[in-house]
Amino acid sequence: MLSSLLSIFIVSALFNNVIMAQFLGTCPFLGVSKSIETASGMGFAVIFVMVLANIITYFVQLLLIWAKVEYLQTLAFILVIAGLVQMVEIMLKKLSPGLYKSLGIYLPLITTNCAVLGIALLAIKKNYGLLESVVYSFATAFGFLVAIVLFAGIREQMKYSTIPRAMEGFPIALITTGIMALAFMGFAGFKLPF
Template identity: 50%
Template sequence: MNQESYSQIFISACLVNNFVLAYFLGICPFLGVSGKIETSSKMGAAVTFVMLISSICAYGIHELLVAINAPFLQLISYIVVIASTVQLVEMFVKKMSPALFKALGIFLPLITTNCAILAVALFQTNKGYDFFQSIVYALGAGAGFTLALLLISGLREQLELAEVPTAIKGTVLTLIVAGILSLAFMGFSGLGSN
């Protein structure tokens, strides 16, 4: 069992070891859905929800697989849970908000293959977190993912109003801004140490 406090786990997952800006996981929705703040916030909420459910299920699956001496089934079990959760989220969003479903486009079902979600399940297992630590870790990772999406989308909206040289418009500028954000998040690395 890991002895980290809940606040340490949350801050580490959200800021210090941000899945997008420190580990470079989940880059596809980070670059693809971050054009507008409204869309980014909804995608962040969807990813956070999937991370939370996957984390809870991963904890239970890990305990069960250890009890029956079958840890080799861990990865495939996590993938099945993630895919099922994403299908539920996709059906809910399609039913409740067709406009949002259309705005998220292909990126909503691609949450299934978002490596950040699988990483949450695998990292929490490897770190030996208990049930509540796993929940806090998933919430921190989701908050960090949402924060990264909101930051880049806010910057992209502002850059649409700026005069930018033609040579760096579009994807090039987005990648430059993402790199600068990543460098800025390196400043949080001191928060994780005792």
């Protein structure tokens, strides 16, 4: 049991990293990675939202199955997630105005962060139970945090280098991500000892 949870954690955080292997959540990844501080803020917000979203959607799915309307899954999930994000936004505004200010426009955009909806849908698709689903979402969000903080670190360094004019902004960010993804592919060679 524990080893299967641990393997879910390692596989989803590193081997199958949301950004580097699954392309989920690329918009905030490119958008809020200019400094390590905002990147980690975004990362923690995603961890919080993603785990909560997975817990809630687990029960929503049970409800949908009970009412025999599974085809409403996408609609129901996105509404629940949108409501949740709104709540997190209000809480953050009250509790940490500084962080709220720096995350700015991107907090409402967690709603359209495909990673949150994507992971909720994937957890259902993989037939995970509640505990597995929580571990899975936490691991995935943790993988997001690791990736975005590493990337923000590289971007902070990049400020001091001269980049060809045509490569400034998105192109160099995408190519850097590509090289990082190449590095993350190295994890695929590992074999879990359990």
